[in-house]
Amino acid sequence: MADNFLEKRLQDYNANASKNGRKQSFSLASLMRKSRSCRGYDASFVVRADQLRRIVAANTLAPSSRNRQALRFRLVLADEACKVLPHVRMGAALPHCKLPLPGTEPNAFIVICATDEPSESLYIDVGISVQSMLLQAAEIGLNALCIGSFDAVAVSRALGLALQPLIIIAVGKGIEKFSLVEISPDESRDYYRKDGVHHVPKLRLDDLIL
Ligand SMILES: Cc1cc2nc3c(=O)[nH]c(=O)nc-3n(C[C@H](O)[C@H](O)[C@H](O)COP(=O)(O)O)c2cc1C
Numbered sequence: 001m002a003d004n005f006l007e008k009r010l011q012d013y014n015a016n017a018s019k020n021g022r023k024q025s026f027s028l029a030s031l032m033r034k035s036r037s038c039r040g041y042d043a044s045f046v047v048r049a050d051q052l053r054r055i056v057a058a059n060t061l062a063p064s065s066r067n068r069q070a071l072r073f074r075l076v077l078a079d080e081a082c083k084v085l086p087h088v089r090m091g092a093a094l095p096h097c098k099l100p101l102p103g104t105e106p107n108a109f110i111v112i113c114a115t116d117e118p119s120e121s122l123y124i125d126v127g128i129s130v131q132s133m134l135l136q137a138a139e140i141g142l143n144a145l146c147i148g149s150f151d152a153v154a155v156s157r158a159l160g161l162a163l164q165p166l167i168i169i170a171v172g173k174g175i176e177k178f179s180l181v182e183i184s185p186d187e188s189r190d191y192y193r194k195d196g197v198h199h200v201p202k203l204r205l206d207d208l209i210l
Pocket of ligand 1: 038147191
């Protein structure tokens with residue numbers, strides 16, 4: 001009840017703010033709803049360095065195990081995107097779609113590396129970092145995709161990295177349509193495409209709580 005009340009107040013505030021020309025703010029839930037894994041981008045929209053910097057800046061506020069802050073970020077813009085693109089794999093659950101479709105490839109990436117040896121806590125830091133950046137991208141009106149399936153050696157060599165890449169985020173202006181589908185625990189969690197819409201099955205709150 002309280003959550004709905006606050007959400008409503010925030011919506012009213014945002015509606016008034018945009019009417020009055022003030023900067024719009026977003027609730028966490030609305031940012032998370034917008035923040036879908038995007039595998040098709042508008043090729044005419046070229047991501048700028050300041051946009052990638054703004055996304056990476058989320059890490060200056062993020063928690064980190066023992067506050068080590070061992071993650072480092074290589075920004076890849078349109079001039080270098082071709083060095084990363086052949087080595088990343090998108091949409092493994094939809095092999096027949098061969099994503100990204102030609103002409104809809106992302107033209108920017110953030111390659112996450114670490115100064116520390118891989119460890120359990122480092123990978124938790126990576127997860128927190130990725131989600132923080134995905135939400136920041138959504139806040140500035142961009143779309144993104146976390147990519148764990150890529151050829152780390154090839155990316156490292158192509159970009160001349162001294163550090164091993166752990167994960168990659170693709171960034172751009174998305175052109176895909178999404179739908180979140182509530183499912184029961186016994187239903188398939190594979191995402192699927194129907195009539196040009198990318199459907200993402202999600203478990204209900206009551207099924208998540210033990
Ligand atoms: C750690 C991690 C690695 C992922 N790796 C890939 C990947 O290599 N390629 C890809 O297309 N999607 C990848 N994804 C995106 C997931 O497929 C996506 O989060 C899932 O389908 C749910 O969709 P949603 O993010 O829109 O909720 C990855 C997501 C996470 C969290």
